[in-house]
Amino acid sequence: xxxxxxxxxxxxxxxxxxxTNADTIITVIAMPMFMLLFFVYVLGGNIATASGSSSAxxxxxxxxxxxxxxxxxxxxxxxxxxxxxxxxSGFLNRLHSLPIPRWVILGSHVLASLIFMxxxxxxxxxxxxxxxxxxxxxIDSLLLFxxxxxxxxxxxxxxxxxxxxxxxxxxxxxxxxxxLLMLLFVSSALMPTKGMAxxxxxxxDHQPMTPIVNTARKLLDHSVTLSHNTxxxxxxxxxxxxxxxxILSYRVYAKMYLTK
Amino acid sequence: MKAIEVNGVTKQFGALKVxxxxxxxxxxxxxxxxxxxxxxxxxxxxxxxxTLSAQDQGTVxxxxxxxxxxxxxxxxxxxxxxxxxxxxxxxxxxxxxxxIAKLRGIQDIPAAIDRVAQQLDLTEFLSRKxxxxxxxxxxxxxxxxxxxxxxxxxxxxxxxxxxxxxxRLALWQMINAIRDAGKTVFLTTQYLDEAxxxxxxxxxxxxxxxxxxxTPAEIKQRVTATYTMAIDEQKVAQAQTLLNESDISxxxxxxxxxxxxEIAAKALTLMLENSITVLHYDRDEADLESVFLAINDxxxxxxxx
Numbered sequence: 160x161x162x163x164x165x166x167x168x169x170x171x172x173x174x175x176x177x178x179t180n181a182d183t184i185i186t187v188i189a190m191p192m193f194m195l196l197f198f199v200y201v202l203g204g205n206i207a208t209a210s211g212s213s214s215a216x217x218x219x220x221x222x223x224x225x226x227x228x229x230x231x232x233x234x235x236x237x238x239x240x241x242x243x244x245x246x247x248s249g250f251l252n253r254l255h256s257l258p259i260p261r262w263v264i265l266g267s268h269v270l271a272s273l274i275f276m277x278x279x280x281x282x283x284x285x286x287x288x289x290x291x292x293x294x295x296x297x298i299d300s301l302l303l304f305x306x307x308x309x310x311x312x313x314x315x316x317x318x319x320x321x322x323x324x325x326x327x328x329x330x331x332x333x334x335x336x337x338x339l340l341m342l343l344f345v346s347s348a349l350m351p352t353k354g355m356a357x358x359x360x361x362x363x364d365h366q367p368m369t370p371i372v373n374t375a376r377k378l379l380d381h382s383v384t385l386s387h388n389t390x391x392x393x394x395x396x397x398x399x400x401x402x403x404x405x406i407l408s409y410r411v412y413a414k415m416y417l418t419k
Numbered sequence: 420m421k422a423i424e425v426n427g428v429t430k431q432f433g434a435l436k437v438x439x440x441x442x443x444x445x446x447x448x449x450x451x452x453x454x455x456x457x458x459x460x461x462x463x464x465x466x467x468x469x470t471l472s473a474q475d476q477g478t479v480x481x482x483x484x485x486x487x488x489x490x491x492x493x494x495x496x497x498x499x500x501x502x503x504x505x506x507x508x509x510x511x512x513x514x515x516x517x518x519i520a521k522l523r524g525i526q527d528i529p530a531a532i533d534r535v536a537q538q539l540d541l542t543e544f545l546s547r548k549x550x551x552x553x554x555x556x557x558x559x560x561x562x563x564x565x566x567x568x569x570x571x572x573x574x575x576x577x578x579x580x581x582x583x584x585x586x587r588l589a590l591w592q593m594i595n596a597i598r599d600a601g602k603t604v605f606l607t608t609q610y611l612d613e614a615x616x617x618x619x620x621x622x623x624x625x626x627x628x629x630x631x632x633x634t635p636a637e638i639k640q641r642v643t644a645t646y647t648m649a650i651d652e653q654k655v656a657q658a659q660t661l662l663n664e665s666d667i668s669x670x671x672x673x674x675x676x677x678x679x680x681e682i683a684a685k686a687l688t689l690m691l692e693n694s695i696t697v698l699h700y701d702r703d704e705a706d707l708e709s710v711f712l713a714i715n716d717x718x719x720x721x722x723x724x
Binding site for chain 1: 466469470471491494495497498499500501507509510514518519521522523524564574
């Protein structure tokens with residue numbers, strides 16, 4: 160019970176830290192909103208989506224799920240910055256010298272990261288609704304979408320941990336998130352892959368982000384056509400990513416704090 | 420039972436041997452100061468004592484418990500106060516204290532915070548954001564975070580670095596008050612006057628070993644003493660010749676000869692035998708700075724060979 164209280168206390172502080180920091184809000188919530196507005200109202204009418212038509216409304220319907228995952232990817236950079244800042248400032252050492260189970264320390268960062276990413280995703284989703292996006296899905300599908308988002312958030316948070324612990328400074332800790340963002344840009348997140356250069360299209364069709372985004376799109380809109388094995392491929396990527404990143408995170412953490 | 424016992428502790432990072440066999444004992448309820456240059460191994464030793472790191476060889480006991488094997492039992496008994504380790508400067512002092520109180524599992528949090536805030540003269544500043552605190556207030560808040568709960572051994576890593584003289588004196592009083600409350604303080608500092616003023620015992624760490632250990636008075640006594648011998652100005656040239664002929668080394672400042680203790684008596688005898696009036700002859704009081712410099716001189720001499 161005491162452990163749960165400690166986890167709650169630390170998690171609540173980190174979430175509050177994120178929600179009261181202007182930089183974090185601008186980068187993780189305002190920036191994706193701005194990008195969504197820009198893409199939909201400036202570029203959207205010129206991008207032909209899977210339905211073949213090109214208008215701001217059809218683009219919004221196509222791209223919003225991609226923007227939601229993009230929002231989470233931007234959030235992972237701040238997870239990495241926070242952990243790195245705690246490490247370099249010595250606060251992680253203070254925490255490790257306190258009578259709390261050691262898993263609580265990184266566990267609270269993971270939990271806080273997930274909560275903040277989901278809140279940011281919800282904020283961008285609400286903007287999407289205001290812009291005219293409509294959900295065409297059952298409650299079950301919506302819950303599955305939340306589950307998929309949580310898995311995605313968990314996987315990229317676990318990926319953030321080794322970078323945050325190893326980076327020499329605050330500035331380089333979030334560098335890995337650019338790779339995540341590039342993977343999202345070179346996928347079906349913001350536009351269909353079929354118009355991409357052949358080599359890029361092959362990469363885009365076979366990298367993890369495309370099946371994950373396509374599955375998210377299908378869960379929010381039942382009219383989207385999807386190969387029946389895409390959700391399974393997305394699930395495999397996510398679970399495999401989580402396992403690999405969790406092992407990597409543990410190894411880096413253990414080397415720095417448990418066995419040194 | 421000793422507060423801290425360290426026997427033969429070594430620690431190596433890659434090819435770099437940071438600790439080469441540390442031995443020291445800290446009694447309960449005393450202030451022990453670890454002095455040493457940057458890179459001497461102070462932080463490595465504190466990390467081992469504070470359960471953050473394991474030694475390669477040797478044994479460590481905190482109040483009779485092994486910090487690594489019995490870390491869960493040791494951590495409630497210790498508090499680590501490194502430099503500037505509040506949770507977030509955007510949060511108020513109260514928020515930072517509340518977080519630590521919750522993590523320490525303190526039952527009556529308002530009372531506990533009120534007690535340490537009064538002790539460290541922080542009460543009126545608690546609602547302010549930490550980023551608006553002065554350096555001295557930040558250090559006091561750091562100290563307050565360490566005093567929450569019932570830690571018996573407090574590790575203070577350079578608690579007055581970057582603090583103005585007035586706040587330094589205030590922190591000294593607070594550190595003394597911690598000791599007076601029966602807690603053990605393990606302090607590192609770069610200020611020799613601070614070590615002199617606060618410590619019951621001092622350990623000088625140099626190149627991974629404790630090269631001097633004792634009370635401040637004991638350490639000052641152990642350093643090679645010098646004597647000052649003043650003579651009539653008109654006899655200085657004669658005295659110089661006599662000392663040189665007898666191979667007695669000295670330094671001369673304004674008719675005062677500074678001599679190492681082991682040859683000072685011989686020099687005095689020489690003056691008296693040659694009817695040179697000695698106006699003043701006395702042992703110089705060593706201070707910790709001269710000990711520190713002597714240790715570093717020895718180290719540099721070794722390094723040169």
